[in-house]
Amino acid sequence: xxxxxxxxxxxxxxxxxxxxxxxxRFYSGYPITPSTEVAEGMSVRLPKVGGKxxxxxxxxxGIAAAIGxxxxxxxxxxxxxxxxxxLKQECIGYACIAEVPLVIVDVMRGGPATGYxxxxxxxxxxxxxxxxxxxxxxxxxxxxxxxxxxxxTVRAFNLAEKYRTPVMVLYDEIVGHMRExxxxxxxxxxxxxxxxxxxCKPEEYFPYDDRHxxxxxxxxxxxxxxxxTGLNHxxxxxxxxxxxxxxxxxxxxxxKVETDKERIWKNEExxxxxxxxxxxxxxxxxxxxxxxxxxxxxxxxxxxxLRPLTIWPFPDAAVAELSKRVNAIVVPELNLGQMxxxxxxCARGNCEVEALTRVDGEPITPAQIMHAVRxxx
Amino acid sequence: xxxxxxxxxxxxxxxxxxxxxxxxxxPPIVRLVLRAANGPVVATTATGCLExxxxxxxxxxxxxxxxxxxxxxxxxxxxxxxxxxxxxxxRGALPGGDREIKFVAFGGxxxxxxxxxxxxxxxxxxxxxxxxxxxxxxxYMNTGIQRSSATPFYSSTTTSPAGQVIPGKKxxxxxLTRIVVAHDIPYAAQTSPHNWxxxxxxxxxxxxxxxxxxxxxxxxxxxxxxxxxxxxxxxAKLSVDTxxxxxxxxxxxxxxxxxxxxxxxxxxxxxxxxxxFKHLFKPENAGLLEEFQDRVDAEWQRLLxxxxxxx
Numbered sequence: 079x080x081x082x083x084x085x086x087x088x089x090x091x092x093x094x095x096x097x098x099x100x101x102x103r104f105y106s107g108y109p110i111t112p113s114t115e116v117a118e119g120m121s122v123r124l125p126k127v128g129g130k131x132x133x134x135x136x137x138x139x140g141i142a143a144a145i146g147x148x149x150x151x152x153x154x155x156x157x158x159x160x161x162x163x164x165l166k167q168e169c170i171g172y173a174c175i176a177e178v179p180l181v182i183v184d185v186m187r188g189g190p191a192t193g194y195x196x197x198x199x200x201x202x203x204x205x206x207x208x209x210x211x212x213x214x215x216x217x218x219x220x221x222x223x224x225x226x227x228x229x230x231t232v233r234a235f236n237l238a239e240k241y242r243t244p245v246m247v248l249y250d251e252i253v254g255h256m257r258e259x260x261x262x263x264x265x266x267x268x269x270x271x272x273x274x275x276x277x278c279k280p281e282e283y284f285p286y287d288d289r290h291x292x293x294x295x296x297x298x299x300x301x302x303x304x305x306x307t308g309l310n311h312x313x314x315x316x317x318x319x320x321x322x323x324x325x326x327x328x329x330x331x332x333x334k335v336e337t338d339k340e341r342i343w344k345n346e347e348x349x350x351x352x353x354x355x356x357x358x359x360x361x362x363x364x365x366x367x368x369x370x371x372x373x374x375x376x377x378x379x380x381x382x383x384l385r386p387l388t389i390w391p392f393p394d395a396a397v398a399e400l401s402k403r404v405n406a407i408v409v410p411e412l413n414l415g416q417m418x419x420x421x422x423x424c425a426r427g428n429c430e431v432e433a434l435t436r437v438d439g440e441p442i443t444p445a446q447i448m449h450a451v452r453x454x455x
Numbered sequence: 456x457x458x459x460x461x462x463x464x465x466x467x468x469x470x471x472x473x474x475x476x477x478x479x480x481x482p483p484i485v486r487l488v489l490r491a492a493n494g495p496v497v498a499t500t501a502t503g504c505l506e507x508x509x510x511x512x513x514x515x516x517x518x519x520x521x522x523x524x525x526x527x528x529x530x531x532x533x534x535x536x537x538x539x540x541x542x543x544x545x546r547g548a549l550p551g552g553d554r555e556i557k558f559v560a561f562g563g564x565x566x567x568x569x570x571x572x573x574x575x576x577x578x579x580x581x582x583x584x585x586x587x588x589x590x591x592x593x594x595y596m597n598t599g600i601q602r603s604s605a606t607p608f609y610s611s612t613t614t615s616p617a618g619q620v621i622p623g624k625k626x627x628x629x630x631l632t633r634i635v636v637a638h639d640i641p642y643a644a645q646t647s648p649h650n651w652x653x654x655x656x657x658x659x660x661x662x663x664x665x666x667x668x669x670x671x672x673x674x675x676x677x678x679x680x681x682x683x684x685x686x687x688x689x690x691a692k693l694s695v696d697t698x699x700x701x702x703x704x705x706x707x708x709x710x711x712x713x714x715x716x717x718x719x720x721x722x723x724x725x726x727x728x729x730x731x732f733k734h735l736f737k738p739e740n741a742g743l744l745e746e747f748q749d750r751v752d753a754e755w756q757r758l759l760x761x762x763x764x765x766x
Contacts, residue, residue: 108570109565109595109598109599109601109614110598111598114598114599114601114613117601117614118599118601118613118614121613121614121615121616122616122618125620125621126620131614133601133602133614133615135569135570135572135604136527136569136570137570161502161525161526165527191525192502192523192525195507
């Protein structure tokens with residue numbers, strides 16, 4: 079077998095590679111720093127594989143067209159950052175209730191508002207969960223390296239297709255703009271999931287079939303006539319005021335993710351077996367944390383790292399279990415404390431939980447983390 | 456109208472030392488517009504080159520009260536400021552006493568033709584007393600040259616890259632001035648910074664008129680056009696002399712062409728020096744150049760046909 083060629087890629091370029099690998103053939107978006115390279119890459123690559131790139135007139139158009147693209151049967155994606163993520167929120171909720179598979183990449187920059195377009199941040203963690211109004215399911219993945227952006231983008235598509243729901247890929251500007259060597263996986267090397275197609279007779283098809291947690295989705299124009307709306311709807315898709323149906327559907331769209339979260343969770347553990355203090359973090363901050371763990375271990379200090387690659391649904395079980403065997407969990411994050419509240423909730427007072435925050439547009443350094451951790455050793 | 460001498464005596468409201476690129480078309484546009492106000496001005500700027508290039512802490516190039524809110528809402532923000540001013544003035548509660556204040560909104564083509572069109576249309580329809588200036592450099596230059604709906608035909612940008620599949624942007628540019636005119640506002644115009652007198656006069660006129668006014672201004676961009684910094688003003692002039700960017704105004708619905716080149720230059724004279732059109736000069740793309748020229752001719756003819764008429 080010929081040796082596979084390593085390439086030096088930027089994080090946003092790896093996102094393009096991941097999307098194409100996953101079978102994404104539709105991209106609609108709008109330029110915004112620091113995510114623009116994803117759009118630029120897709121504009122060059124998609125036409126060559128028979129896909130479609132559209133630059134839309136604004137951020138709302140960017141996600142709305144991707145919803146249309148997905149319903150028409152193509153795996154679809156949009157990418158954005160801070161202010162664009164805010165503008166897309168209504169459509170994210172729409173994709174949740176209409177159950178449209180979709181990948182939304184958010185390269186996190188400083189906020190609120192225009193904030194710090196060229197600086198890193200992890201301040202959209204809660205916006206990803208609660209940015210759109212109403213109760214809704216959320217799946218968000220959090221890669222922390224260039225190769226991982228590729229594999230997590232593939233996983234995001236798989237989850238979107240499997241659960242018929244929008245999935246977010248969240249990474250900070252540092253990971254998005256850094257360059258690392260990467261080998262593009264061969265076809266078949268990574269799992270690629272396609273949405274379940276309708277096989278019943280067209281007259282028996284219900285897009286929100288009561289008998290399923292996740293009903294098969296027929297593409298527009300395939301002979302299955304159906305109705306899609308952002309209103310509460312019955313199994314045929316048409317709006318309803320029936321309290322029982324409304325209740326059932328509002329619960330079902332959350333249940334389809336909640337009941338399967340053990341399969342959606344993905345954590346990386348570093349030196350946690352005998353750890354007295356644990357660090358919980360994501361993205362570029364996890365890279366500083368890994369360095370800090372190695373340094374402290376050299377001095378014989380028992381420190382470990384829990385790094386979630388799925389931040390939503392939140393890794394409740396892993397954090398709860400960890401909280402029972404460490405003195406403290408330190409949560410470094412590039413915001414003023416978002417993940418830390420979730421960690422506190424899951425720790426239920428079993429151990430100390432401390433946030434280490436930074437919002438000056440600079441990364442959290444290993445030294446900062448070591449300093450924060452030492453207090454508990 | 457102010458003479459060059461008058462203008463030179465007025466206080467400079469937009470200072471030097473900002474970080475816009477050498478050869479950028481925006482600074483001369485802003486300077487001339489603010490000078491034309493000849494009195495107190497409140498300015499707002501949509502997200503874009505003008506915003507980021509002139510306001511990096513702890514510096515600002517603006518010697519007037521200035522607001523940046525977001526990408527899509529310069530016209531909405533100025534609507535709020537202007538409405539509050541009117542209300543305060545009516546009540547005699549204006550800080551600083553009763554005086555005429557001018558409101559000017561600036562946006563690039565992305566912030567005006569695309570994401571800001573809804574806010575602009577709303578402000579024009581409600582009839583606020585303000586001037587909107589669109590500096591049209593034909594792409595999203597601030598984020599690295601992505602196509603906009605103002606991007607010229609067949610222009611190569613990072614999201615309409617010329618290659619084997621497409622010869623650059625396949626769509627004709629949106630005619631924003633025409634869309635604005637359809638709002639039936641008292642004054643709308645197209646102008647270019649190479650003609651300081653035309654730009655200045657139009658700004659002065661627009662700022663004297665009560666009600667919403669609009670100016671679409673050609674703004675060369677060496678970075679996105681792949682041109683030499685020192686050629687910007689020359690290229691602005693060529694865009695007008697080739698009739699790609701006609702100078703005209705629509706006052707109370709009547710169209711007037713302000714400049715008709717004695718000899719209409721071939722479009723290629725404007726296209727050739729620009730790297731974004733480089734691919735059009737390959738032998739196999741001769742047909743595209745012809746198509747582009749034909750469309751420019753047709754648009755110019757349409758304008759000539761409308762001259763003096765009530766739109």
